Every structure is written in C-alpha cells, then in structure tokens.
Amino acid sequence: MKFFFWKKFKNKRFLKLREVAKEVNYASDYISWLLRKGKIKGKRIKAKPAWFVETKSFIDYCKKRNKLLSPESDLLKKNFLSLKEASKISGYARDYIGYLVRKGEIKGEKRYIDSMWLVKKEEILKYKRKLERFWELPPIFKYATLFVLILLILTGVYFYRPPKFLVKAQGDVKIVPSFVTGDWLNLNSVLSQETKENSQFEDFTKENSAFLFELETEEIQNLNCDQNSKKEEGGIFKTIKRFFTFNFVRAEIGEEKENFGLTAPESVEETTTQDTLTQTEEIVTPSEEMITSQEQEISQEDVELQEEIQIQEETEVQETAPPTKEEMIAPFQEKEIEITKKTFEVSNFEIPSDFIAQKISNVQLRIALASRPLVCDTTAKLLIEYFFKDSWQKLTEIELKNEISNKLNGGYLLFGLPIFESEDDLKNFRVKFTYIGKEKEVQVFIDAVWLEMGFYQEKEEEIELIVPKKDWRADENPTFVILDKKEENILKRTFNKISNLFKREPELGVEITLFDPDEKNID
Structure with a gap:
C-alpha cells in the first residue's frame, strides 16, 4: 500500500x-x-x-x-x-x-x-x-470534415477580390532607432524591447528600461501620501502664521513711529527754550543786537540737531523693520519650485532598403511606458516632442499623477505623426522625452520607442498597351494591341473557361485618346 x-x-x-x-x-x-x-x-x-x-x-x-x-x-x-x-x-x-x-x-x-x-x-x-x-x-465523419474545410477554403479563394479603387497594402513596418543620448539612466535599453503589450508596472525594471532616479526598495515602501500631505499643510500653515505675526509687529512699530514723530518736536522745543532762557539770564549782554544774534545761532543749531536725531531714528526703524510679505514667502517659494528637467533623445531611424522606393501611407509613434507616483498630487509631467521640418514640435504632455502601464493603457502608447515626404525627413527625425517635476516624486520607465510605418504601392494597370511601331505613313492604319493583365488563380481561370463555352466572346470596353506631337488631343 x-x-x-x-x-x-x-x-x-x-x-x-x-x-x-x-x-x-x-x-x-x-x-x-x-x-x-x-x-x-x-x-x-x-x-x-x-x-x-x-x-x-x-x-x-x-x-x-x-x-x-x-x-x-x-x-x-x-x-x-x-x-x-x-x-x-x-x-x-x-x-x-x-x-x-x-x-x-x-x-x-x-x-x-x-x-x-x-x-x-x-x-x-x-x-x-x-x-x-x-x-x-468513424472514417466517414473525418473525411466529411476535411471535405467541408477544403470546400470553404476554395470558395474563399474564388470569391476573394480586392477592391478596384484601393491600393495594395504592404502592412506596417517597425522601425527602431539606433542612437540615444540624454541624462536618463540605462538609456541603451530603449533601443531594444523586452516588455509585452499587456505588461504591468512591475514588469518594467532598471535592467530592461530607461529610468530617472535611483531609488532603494526601502525608500519606496516607506513613502506615505498622508504624511506628505500633512507636512505640506503644516508648512503652508506656518507660512501664513508667520506672515500675520510679522504684519502685526510692523503695525505696532508703525504706530510708535507716528507717536514719536508727533511728540519729539515739542519736547525738543521745550528743552531748547529753557536752555536759552537760562543762558540769557546768566550772560550779561552788552546790547540787544548781540542777544538776538546769539538766539538765532542757538535756534539754528537746535533745528539741525533735531533733524539729525529724526534721520538717525528713521534709519534705525528701517533697519529693524520686519520683512515684507514678498521677502518672507520668497524663500519658501524657492524651495518649493525646485523643478528638475531630465531629457533623452532618440534618433537615426533607418528605413529598410526594400521599402525606400514605396510610398508611406501612415506614420505612428509607439512607446512602451510605465510610471507610478511616489507622492500625492504631484505636478510632474512628461513632455514628448519630435523634430520635423527643421523645428521641434510638441507631440503631447502626459501628467504623471496616476499609474501608467501597457496593461492599463490597453497596449503600447500610440501617437500619430505627419507623413514623411522624403527619405531626408526620416533621417533627420528625432524624438525627445523631457521629465518636468521634482526629484524622486515619480517612477518613470521607458522600455522602447519605435515607429510603425505603413507602405503601399499603386495598383498595377489591368491592361497593357502594345504598340508595334511609333510612326505610320499616311496610307497606313495605326494598329494597337491591348492585353488583359488581370491575375486569375487556377480555379477562377478554369471556371471562366467553362462558362465562356456558353457565352459569346465578351467585348473589352476601352477608351483611347490620341495626341499630336504638340501634346494636343486629336479628335
């Protein structure tokens, strides 16, 4: 057992x-x-x-x-x-x-x-x-199943006909950059792709993506949005409190200054008059003219002394005055507005040689991006720009206050771009990513950046004109041969031959326009 x-x-x-x-x-x-x-x-x-x-x-x-x-x-x-x-x-x-x-x-x-x-x-x-x-x-069931499948395939091949006025699509071609530069970390990983279309934020790592800041695991886990919000509220409250206390002190000092300006001249005049009286009583003057001249000199000296005292006190009040509202809030604003800008740029998008001669139908920018905020109410943003026609143009600006990943987006980020008119436009094309925000407020990972371009080629003519020679004599009738170039598969060709046995030869509707050597229509 x-x-x-x-x-x-x-x-x-x-x-x-x-x-x-x-x-x-x-x-x-x-x-x-x-x-x-x-x-x-x-x-x-x-x-x-x-x-x-x-x-x-x-x-x-x-x-x-x-x-x-x-x-x-x-x-x-x-x-x-x-x-x-x-x-x-x-x-x-x-x-x-x-x-x-x-x-x-x-x-x-x-x-x-x-x-x-x-x-x-x-x-x-x-x-x-x-x-x-x-x-x-049983064998009958197996053979019947195979027969039905083959019949469905042949029917689809026969009735499949591409639209007459559409172009022949070649599908999208993925074009990746081969050069990257900037001040992000692990930039070379942008040139290759490792994450999938349904990857979560945890699938983006420092090894497979470009990132902004070095953060330890413990540092990320200890961050708490509630504590950060309380700290910010406390900082604002303290700033307001200091503002009102400084204004209150300024008001008291202003009142004392006004009182001082009102009472100081009277006291000075009283002391000066008393001094002059004692001086006039003690000093025996020989004449009235000498007394008046002495009084004028003393009064002028007193006035000059009073003005010097007032100027000195005003300068002392100005030096000891509390800071203004702008002076007090300025250092706090400088600390809060420490914005960091980190950029990186990808370039050198090379088109495959097989598609150089073909026309471009559409151009799309694809990005494998993931981000997660580390603090509440962050104002950090990711600015995406592209260089086209000798100038930088803004593509989009992504706010990083919420989590972003391929899974949450429903796939890779997709942005439409203008169609390149020449090969030089593609060679000079560049994409720039700029992080605008404070340090260590957001985790941002970019795994890959690439272009998806659709190409097409015009549908070939269904008929071919064969001209035996270009010049005819006046007594000759011009002769042209028109061939039908429609591609038909074997099944369709066989079916048409069988059906044509019971029909007369179809007439091919063709319109011909002749031009003279001056490229004018000949009626």
Whole structure:
C-alpha cells in the first residue's frame, strides 16, 4: 500500500521539460509552446542564477590594486553590475570576478535572471488522449470534415477580390532607432524591447528600461501620501502664521513711529527754550543786537540737531523693520519650485532598403511606458516632442499623477505623426522625452520607442498597351494591341473557361485618346 501511494505521488510531481519529453515522446520546445498557449497546465519558476557585484565595492577593489577603469558613465551610475559589465569596465575575466565575490573580497549578491517551466506528466498524457479521440472517430465523419474545410477554403479563394479603387497594402513596418543620448539612466535599453503589450508596472525594471532616479526598495515602501500631505499643510500653515505675526509687529512699530514723530518736536522745543532762557539770564549782554544774534545761532543749531536725531531714528526703524510679505514667502517659494528637467533623445531611424522606393501611407509613434507616483498630487509631467521640418514640435504632455502601464493603457502608447515626404525627413527625425517635476516624486520607465510605418504601392494597370511601331505613313492604319493583365488563380481561370463555352466572346470596353506631337488631343 505504501509503495502504491509513493508511485502515485511520484507520477504527479512536477518535472523539467527535458525529463518529461523523453517519457511522452514530445520535444521540449513543443511542450513549452503548449504551456505558453495554455493548452496544458504547468508552473514557471525562477532559474539560471547569476552573480551581481556592488559597484562601489568593485571600484574600491580596483583602486587598491591600481586598476584603471574605462569611463562608462552609464554603468558606474548603477548600484550593481553584472559580471559581464564589471569585466567590460575593468578588464578582469568574469570567472575571476565571480571568484572574488564568492571569496568575499567584493560585495555582491546572487539573482535569478531567467525562468523555466515545470509540468506534470499526467497533464501531457491527458492532452495526448484528447488528440487521439478525434482520430478514433468513424472514417466517414473525418473525411466529411476535411471535405467541408477544403470546400470553404476554395470558395474563399474564388470569391476573394480586392477592391478596384484601393491600393495594395504592404502592412506596417517597425522601425527602431539606433542612437540615444540624454541624462536618463540605462538609456541603451530603449533601443531594444523586452516588455509585452499587456505588461504591468512591475514588469518594467532598471535592467530592461530607461529610468530617472535611483531609488532603494526601502525608500519606496516607506513613502506615505498622508504624511506628505500633512507636512505640506503644516508648512503652508506656518507660512501664513508667520506672515500675520510679522504684519502685526510692523503695525505696532508703525504706530510708535507716528507717536514719536508727533511728540519729539515739542519736547525738543521745550528743552531748547529753557536752555536759552537760562543762558540769557546768566550772560550779561552788552546790547540787544548781540542777544538776538546769539538766539538765532542757538535756534539754528537746535533745528539741525533735531533733524539729525529724526534721520538717525528713521534709519534705525528701517533697519529693524520686519520683512515684507514678498521677502518672507520668497524663500519658501524657492524651495518649493525646485523643478528638475531630465531629457533623452532618440534618433537615426533607418528605413529598410526594400521599402525606400514605396510610398508611406501612415506614420505612428509607439512607446512602451510605465510610471507610478511616489507622492500625492504631484505636478510632474512628461513632455514628448519630435523634430520635423527643421523645428521641434510638441507631440503631447502626459501628467504623471496616476499609474501608467501597457496593461492599463490597453497596449503600447500610440501617437500619430505627419507623413514623411522624403527619405531626408526620416533621417533627420528625432524624438525627445523631457521629465518636468521634482526629484524622486515619480517612477518613470521607458522600455522602447519605435515607429510603425505603413507602405503601399499603386495598383498595377489591368491592361497593357502594345504598340508595334511609333510612326505610320499616311496610307497606313495605326494598329494597337491591348492585353488583359488581370491575375486569375487556377480555379477562377478554369471556371471562366467553362462558362465562356456558353457565352459569346465578351467585348473589352476601352477608351483611347490620341495626341499630336504638340501634346494636343486629336479628335
């Protein structure tokens, strides 16, 4: 009994595709295709571990050994480097760098960079039994099914006729840029695409997308919108409170200044008159003219002294006066309006040589974009511009206050562009992305940018005019041969030949216009 349960459990456990492929006589790639299509059930696990070294620790190790590093600015900005990237900037072999990490001389960590499928053997056997049931049906049913399918295909081929006045579509062609520059991080990932049309925000990472800021996981998790909003409210409240207190102090100082201006002259006059009286009583003047002259000199000195005192007090009041409303709020506004602008630009869109001679029917810009705000009520924006006809033109401006992803958008972002009239227009075409906002308020990832262009070629003439010669004598009648160039498949050609046996030869309606050497119509 114990052996029976063990055997049953063993048959139901998950196996690798290579292991189960030998038992069910299926190729591992075919089993993987069945799993991706959902025809059989399985699970996907992380696999293929790889070492990543800490950038700072690796740089310190190279400095100790006087090892020169190549100036790769994009790589040195990363927190961690793969063994391939570390080998590229240092010249050390990958195996040697991995040995240093395992030995502990360089800090690093092991990550999984790939995944693998696991499947139960029972699921594949169940799928095989479903296929066998169809072929176990009676032969008449199988043959009837095949006959109906063939008949439907032939009927569709016969009655399919493209519209007469439409052009022959060639389909959309994907054109990717080959050059990128800017101050975003990991810009080279924009030149290749890894995310899918239904990818979520979590599928965009620092490894597969260009991004703005380096943020640690703990820093992102600790951010709280409620706390940030309270802090902002508290800051505004404190600013208003300081404004009213400063105005109140200014009002009190203004009243004291007015009172001082009213009472000061009277007190000064009283003291001066008393001083002059005592001086006139004590001093014996020889004549009235001398007394009057002395009084005039003393009064002038008192007036000058009074004016100097008033000017000195006014300057002291001005120096000690509180700041105005504009002076008080200005530093707060300067701190709040610390707007960051980060841009990157893609260019060098090369059209395939097979489509150079064809006409362009439409041009669309596609973007794999994901963003998520880190604070509430952010005013950050993403400005998208394109360079066309020797000038920059605004395409759109995306507000980043809500989460954006391919899944939420229902696919990649799509924007219509003007049609390129020449090959030079496409060569000079550029797209620029500008982040406008504060630092570390929004996470923005851009995985890929590309153009989708539709091409068409005009429908060929259905008839061909064959002229035996260009010049005729006056006694000759011009002769022209007109051939019908309509393409017909074998089935349609056979059907027309059979039907023409019971019809007379159809007349081909053709209108001909003749021109003389001066390109005038000949009636």
